[in-house]
Amino acid sequence: DAGITQSPRHKVTETGTPVTLRCHQTENHRYMYWYRQDPGHGLRLIHYSYGVKDTDKGEVSDGYSVSRSKTEDFLLTLESATSSQTSVYFCAIQGTENNEQFFGPGTRLTVL
């Protein structure tokens, strides 16, 4: 599993509340990613990081922010959650051998 964990694994929250999801890796990989998965859309990139404090936007970044203050942790924040952000969120890291992306176990977020 490439040493990737996500927390929480499940969360139910209300519209307008802030939410932070955590991705933690143990193998010192430089690149980390946040995706959301919705039926009919596959996986869509939200934000990614290429080093500590180095982040950039993906294709669906509106309403999301990220931070990476340590190599091992990549945080995704929904400043004010909306029902359209109900989704399954996957974190991924980039391996060094083949540049393969390894995914974390996912976080199921429900915004009521």
Place this chain on the structure above:
Amino acid sequence: GENVEQHPSTLSVQEGDSAVIKCTYSDSASNYFPWYKQELGKRPQLIIDIRSNVGEKKDQRIAVTLNKTAKHFSLHITETQPEDSAVYFCAASKDDYKLSFGAGTTVTVRA
């Protein structure tokens, strides 16, 4: 940005038959094309990938072909087995880092 289209969205095959999933991409600069398999309730996992300097790649019962001119690539699964039932995603990237995924194909293998 890159647009990846994947067909069909669902595929039902008899055990032992072959399954083929096709993807097209829009950005001619894309050079890396991975395929992921996601079992129900699990994380996506890479099953095979191909780069633009190769036309075909095989790994046991799965193979991927790439046609750069037509900008499409395909996944072929031969001798399908019940454990091949899953959702399959194709993806494309021009820098190995930012992947653009297709919408997925749900494959069901009938016993």
